[in-house]
Structures are given as C-alpha cells and as structure tokens.
Amino acid sequence: MALSTRLASPLLRPVLAAPRWAAPGQRRELSTPQGPGRTLDLGGIFPPLATPFSPMQEVDYARLEGNLRRYASIPFRGLVVLGSNGEYPYLAPQEQLEVVSCVRRALPRDRLLLAGSGCESTQATVQRTLSMAEAGADVALVVTPCYYRGAMTSAALVQHYTEVADTSPIPVVLYSVPANTGLDLPLEAVITLAQHPNILGIKDSGGDITRIGLMVHKTRQEDFQVLAGSASFLLASYALGASGGVCALANVLGSPLCQLDHLCRKGRWQEARELQHRLIEPNTAVTRRFGIPGLKKAMEWFGYYGGPCRAPLAPLSPPQVEELRGAFSANGWL
Numbered sequence: 571m572a573l574s575t576r577l578a579s580p581l582l583r584p585v586l587a588a589p590r591w592a593a594p595g596q597r598r599e600l601s602t603p604q605g606p607g608r609t610l611d612l613g614g615i616f617p618p619l620a621t622p623f624s625p626m627q628e629v630d631y632a633r634l635e636g637n638l639r640r641y642a643s644i645p646f647r648g649l650v651v652l653g654s655n656g657e658y659p660y661l662a663p664q665e666q667l668e669v670v671s672c673v674r675r676a677l678p679r680d681r682l683l684l685a686g687s688g689c690e691s692t693q694a695t696v697q698r699t700l701s702m703a704e705a706g707a708d709v710a711l712v713v714t715p716c717y718y719r720g721a722m723t724s725a726a727l728v729q730h731y732t733e734v735a736d737t738s739p740i741p742v743v744l745y746s747v748p749a750n751t752g753l754d755l756p757l758e759a760v761i762t763l764a765q766h767p768n769i770l771g772i773k774d775s776g777g778d779i780t781r782i783g784l785m786v787h788k789t790r791q792e793d794f795q796v797l798a799g800s801a802s803f804l805l806a807s808y809a810l811g812a813s814g815g816v817c818a819l820a821n822v823l824g825s826p827l828c829q830l831d832h833l834c835r836k837g838r839w840q841e842a843r844e845l846q847h848r849l850i851e852p853n854t855a856v857t858r859r860f861g862i863p864g865l866k867k868a869m870e871w872f873g874y875y876g877g878p879c880r881a882p883l884a885p886l887s888p889p890q891v892e893e894l895r896g897a898f899s900a901n902g903w904l
Contacts, residue, residue: 618653738768
C-alpha cells in the first residue's frame, strides 16, 4: 500500500528553496524521494523533544545537547521543539528561542526542525513564528488557540491560520491536540486551510482514526501531509495514508518507531502490526496515563536525561514509577 507523499506547493515563498533542506538524492534512506514540484517532505518520525531542566528547574542546555548527540544516531526525519512534551507553556519567550537555537546548531542539515509557535492571539503567533524562523526553525508548528474556545469557530480558526501562514517565512503545520486544548480543529477548517500554499500539513493528536482517514481523503488534491500525533495509532494512520508521526514515545524508543515507519513503507504489515502492538501500552503510559513526568522518567531508563519537570508538574510517586516500568517491561522493552 502506498503511503502519502504529498509535499509543499512550489508556490511557497522563495525562502523555501534555500539550501536549508537536503537536495534530491541527498535525503536519508527512510525519507520518501522528492519529485517534480516537491519542496519539503515530512515523511518519517519526529520526536517532540522533552526540555531538560536542572534540579533548580533551569533549562539545562548541556543535557539537551547530550540527548541530541544520542538522537543523531537514530534515523529520525527531524525533531520537534516547543511542543506539548517540551513544556512549551512553561518556557519564557527568550528560553524558547534559545532552545530552538541550541537544537538548530546540533541538528544535521538534512533533518528538519519543527518549532512550536502557537500563541493565543493571532498577532502574537505571527510575531512568535517570525522569531522561530530567525532562530533556525524549518517549519512552524502552530497549536490551536483555545482560551476562548467557545468563540473558536471554523471561520475564526481559518482566519487565524491564514494570517499566520500569509506572513510566515517558513511553512506552517497545523496542530490539533484536544487533550490539552479541549478543542479539535474542525475538519472543514482543515480542508479549507490545506489549500493555502504555505500550510504544509497537520499534526493530529486526537486519536480519531476515522478523522485522520477523512483528512487524507479530503485533502488528496492538495499538497498537504497528515502526521499522526501519537505512537499508539501510527500504523493505522499510515495504512490510511498519513505521511509520518510526531510521537512522544520517540524520545524513549526512537529506533523501534523508525523501524515501524520503515516496515509500513515496505508494506510488511504483519511485522509492523506485531511491533505496533508492543508500543501501545508504553506509549499510553508516557502520554495519557502519566504524561511528561512519566516520559522523563522513562527516558532515564534508556540512557537519556529526563530530569525534573517545571512546577506545577509534579514527579511520579514510587507506585506510579513501578506501574510505568511495568508498561515497558511487559512488552519486552526493559
């Protein structure tokens, strides 16, 4: 079964043609080859990086660089910074820019850097997106504004994202994460926004596989890519035509997730299904069950620096740590 390989429109702003991205023939093995008119391929796995903090809850850039050195050996398509798992709302604006700059310096040029730039107001999102581009981001990941969610109609959200995409010097990826925002970006808004030449795709973390299939189907005439927002439904998303995945579990089990991506692209569905089954329980543990504190604790077991979260996020209790460990050990990861 062929997977979606749609890429950004050639009508994008000239900055997209800069040598920030690898030229055809220089892309890594798991990346879908480029074709005529294609400028940027999101196919593959992106870990949404956890932000490491010191015991005093300051951003620990040395620890971040240490994690990045280890991630460099894993065939990720790129990295996501300042997403939900990066404790984005808890970082000061200057810290956000410094994190992006730090990751950009360490990241090989053939790998993409997606940076969260969503704010509550359109004006602030426009400004933050420009700042992320200047700091070295290749793509802006823009979460839905949600504080006044009752007023966030399809029309309001289309207007918001259109203004951001019109002014952004880098491509925009929509970000729908209803577990955190209480707001699902409406399907009709996604279909409309997919027609914008500077909107590259969507990261959908809702877990509704019917919705993901419809997004792929309804945007098939556009240069628009759908990214699964969780490892738990990655295989199902690929089977319906998704291009890749932004998966919290990739911070911990990056190689197995890249292997799942590879198996799906090769059509080795039985092997992919067996691997997917072993990833569901640990993924649920580091997302819905225990969240970022669970993710950071699991990172430590696999040789990465997790460290503390910023308050008010609290560390796991000893019984929670044992339950988390059980989710990994029961599936053969520990």
